[in-house]
Amino acid sequence: MPVYKRKEGSDTWHWCANCPDYPKGENVTSRQSKPEYGKFCPLCELKEKTGDCKQDPLFAGLK
Numbered sequence: 001m002p003v004y005k006r007k008e009g010s011d012t013w014h015w016c017a018n019c020p021d022y023p024k025g026e027n028v029t030s031r032q033s034k035p036e037y038g039k040f041c042p043l044c045e046l047k048e049k050t051g052d053c054k055q056d057p058l059f060a061g062l063k
């Protein structure tokens, strides 16, 4: 189950840690389930489709 993250003040959810727009640091809202409001990041959707979606724990500390 992916973790969905959204930066405060934005209504776009991200769930791939390797998304260039993945929210980091302060003022980030996370959810364990699929949010029922807001928008889903098209880049994360593309990564999921191509099997390139990296989850947060694996990716933490890299970069």
Ligand SMILES: [Zn+2]
Binding pocket: 013, 014, 015, 016, 019, 020, 021, 022, 041, 042, 043, 044
């Ligand atoms: Zn994204």
